Amino acid sequence: xxxxxxxxxxxxxxxxxxxxxxxxxxxxxxxxxxxxxxxxxxxxxxxxxxxxxxxxxxxxxxxxxxxxxxxxxxxxxxxxxxxxxxxxxxxxxxxxxxxxxxxxxxxxxxxxxxxxxxxxxxxxxxxxxxxxxxxxxxxxxxxxxxxxxxxxxxxxxxxxxxxxxxxxxxxxxxxxxxxxxxxxxxxxxxxxxxxxxxxxxxxxxxxxxxxxxxxxxxxxxxxxxxxxxxxxxxxxxxxxxxxxxxxxxxxxxxxxxxxxxxxxxxxxxxxxxxxxxxxxxxxxxxxxxxxxxxxxxxxx
Numbered sequence: 001x002x003x004x005x006x007x008x009x010x011x012x013x014x015x016x017x018x019x020x021x022x023x024x025x026x027x028x029x030x031x032x033x034x035x036x037x038x039x040x041x042x043x044x045x046x047x048x049x050x051x052x053x054x055x056x057x058x059x060x061x062x063x064x065x066x067x068x069x070x071x072x073x074x075x076x077x078x079x080x081x082x083x084x085x086x087x088x089x090x091x092x093x094x095x096x097x098x099x100x101x102x103x104x105x106x107x108x109x110x111x112x113x114x115x116x117x118x119x120x121x122x123x124x125x126x127x128x129x130x131x132x133x134x135x136x137x138x139x140x141x142x143x144x145x146x147x148x149x150x151x152x153x154x155x156x157x158x159x160x161x162x163x164x165x166x167x168x169x170x171x172x173x174x175x176x177x178x179x180x181x182x183x184x185x186x187x188x189x190x191x192x193x194x195x196x197x198x199x200x201x202x203x204x205x206x207x208x209x210x211x212x213x214x215x216x217x218x219x220x221x222x223x224x225x226x227x228x229x230x231x232x233x234x235x236x237x238x239x240x241x242x243x244x245x246x247x248x249x250x251x252x253x254x255x256x257x258x259x260x261x262x263x264x265x266x267x268x269x270x271x272x273x274x275x276x277x278x279x280x281x282x283x284x285x286x287x288x289x290x291x292x293x294x295x296x297x298x299x300x
Contacts, residue, residue: 006025006026006164007025007026008023008024008025008026008164008165008168009023009024009025009026010022010023010168011023011024013042014039014042018036019036019039020033020034020035020036020039020042020043021033021034021169023165023168023169024108025161025164025165028158028161029107029108029109029111029158030105030106030107030108030158030161030162030165031048031105031106031107031108032103032104032105032162032165032166032169033046033049033102033103033104034101034102034103034169034170035087035101035102035103035104036100036101037091037099037100037101037102040084040087040088040091040102043084044084046084048106048108048110049082049083049084049104049106050076050081050082050083050084050085051076051082051083051106051107051110051112052073052074052075052076052082052083052106052110052112052113052114052116052117053073053074053082053083053104053105053106053107053112053117054071054072054073054074054104054105054117054120054121054124055071055072055073055074055083055086055087055102055103055104055105056069056070056071056102056103056104056124056166056171056173057069057070057071057072057090057096057099057101057102057137058099058100058101058102058103058134058171058173059098059099059100059101060098060100061098061135062098064135064241066134066135067133067134067135068098068134068135068136068137069128069134069135069136069137069171069173070090070096070099070136070137070138071121071124071125071128071136071138071142072086072090072121072138073117073118073120073121073142074086074087074117075114075117083104083106087102087104098137103166103169103171105120105162105165114145115145115146115147115151116147116151116155118142118143118144118145119144119145119147119151119152119155120155120158120159121142122141122142122143122144122145123144123155123156123159124159124162124174125138125141125142127159127163127173127174128173128174130176131172131173131174131175131176131177132176132177132254132255133172133173133175133176133177134171134173163175176255177211177213177216177255177256177257178194178209178211178216178218178255194209195209195210195281195290196208196209196218196281196282197209197210197261197279197280197281197287198279198280198282199265199268199278199279199280201224201269203224203225203226203250203269204221204222204223204224204250204268204269205221205222206218206221206222206223206264206265206268206269207220207221208221208261208264208265208279210261211257213257214257214258214259214260214263215257215258215259215260215261215263215264216255216256216257216258216264217252217255217256217258217264217267217268218252218255219252219253219254219255220251220252221251221252221268222249222250222251222252223246223250223251223252223267223268223270224250224268224269224270224271225250225270226270227239227270227271228269228270228271228272229271230271230272231266231270231271231272232266232272234263235263235266235267235270235271236270238263238267239267239270242256242267260275261275261276261279261287262275262276265278265279275287276288
């Protein structure tokens with residue numbers, strides 16, 4: 001199946017990429033806003049931000065430094081205030097001082113009611129937890145409410161577009177670290193779409209995958225428990241930072257994204273390693289050989 005492009009409109013409301021951004025997408029009734037915490041007061045005249053919607057508060061954990069997100073919903077109140085009023089409440093709340101920017105989803109035709117925003121909040125929370133990119137700060141799991149199958153289909157389509165917009169706005173909160181290949185009766189993916197690499201050492205057995213962001217060390221890899229004298233300082237710090245993701249037997253409990261194959265391999269062996277030669281496909285081809293072939297194919 002041919003992948004089709006999308007046309008997204010980004011309006012820099014303050015004339016700068018670091019300011020407020022309004023985002024719309026062709027053939028979509030949704031409207032998204034990316035609003036820095038410091039620019040919230042500038043939005044008080046935006047009528048569509050007084051509507052119902054779902055919002056995301058993005059920041060970093062003070063304890064771990066990891067990226068975190070809080071996902072909430074806002075309905076229209078008796079005073080006529082909606083999303084913006086709720087964001088202002090969060091800004092005044094000292095327990096939510098971790099967030100630096102908000103992303104808001106509403107509609108151009110003000111079509112969200114309590115049922116719709118409850119369903120969206122529930123689904124967005126589930127998707128964020130499944131992706132494991134951000135720590136989800138919600139203390140309680142939101143309820144999905146009761147909706148018809150027709151409304152569910154409509155909202156799922158809204159979610160599909162929201163995923164694209166969210167990634168465009170710089171937050172991959174819905175995207176897992178690795179590609180998921182799904183086969184159906186009508187769609188087949190070529191075998192080379194996802195290439196898994198692996199290497200084995202006496203004290204380590206690792207599996208990894210290239211992505212557009214770097215190299216992912218895959219869950220289930222066996223990690224060396226002994227730190228070599230040759231281990232770079234940056235790798236030692238990374239091992240400390242991700243210590244909770246490795247069990248007592250040295251098994252990696254979840255995927256970890258690294259900037260390069262070398263960084264991932266060094267993490268696995270806790271020392272230095274020639275990653276270009278160490279990482280091999282199931283057919284025995286080295287990462288160096290595969291990438292060399294890819295470059296040669298481009299030249300033909």
